[in-house]
Amino acid sequence: MNNSRKKTIITVILVAVIVVIAFVLQQNGFIPSKMGSRVGWTENIGNSSWEVSYASLDGKFSKYIKPESDKVIVEVVTKSGELTIDLTDKDGNNIFSHRFTGSESLEASVSGKVKINVTADNHSGSFTVK
Numbered sequence: 001m002n003n004s005r006k007k008t009i010i011t012v013i014l015v016a017v018i019v020v021i022a023f024v025l026q027q028n029g030f031i032p033s034k035m036g037s038r039v040g041w042t043e044n045i046g047n048s049s050w051e052v053s054y055a056s057l058d059g060k061f062s063k064y065i066k067p068e069s070d071k072v073i074v075e076v077v078t079k080s081g082e083l084t085i086d087l088t089d090k091d092g093n094n095i096f097s098h099r100f101t102g103s104e105s106l107e108a109s110v111s112g113k114v115k116i117n118v119t120a121d122n123h124s125g126s127f128t129v130k
Helices: 003-027
Strands: 033-039 042-045 050-065 071-089 094-100 104-109 114-129
Touching (some): 094 104
Antiparallel strands (some): 033 050, 071 114
């Protein structure tokens, strides 16, 4: 095998390994999924919480957390727009779903790892799940 072909094979293998590692990290909550537009986005990511504030948010975003107890608090501050937050368990079962059009704080019972799914419709404000 010539040197050029060896380099190509090694490059393909390295790219595949990086893609697999990124996928595993995202599925385990280390890398949030962000599909949409964000303006003024700041976040505090932890294993057991996700806190985000922004000037404008539109699209779908998700993150896994492992709450420290069997309850989570979902807090949303709305300046304008709408925000929907869905929580699912490790098996994909819906355990919480709420459409926020104003500022609210709600509590949900959970067990184990939770996936937070956020859908924003030109929302301005912030959300926290902890």
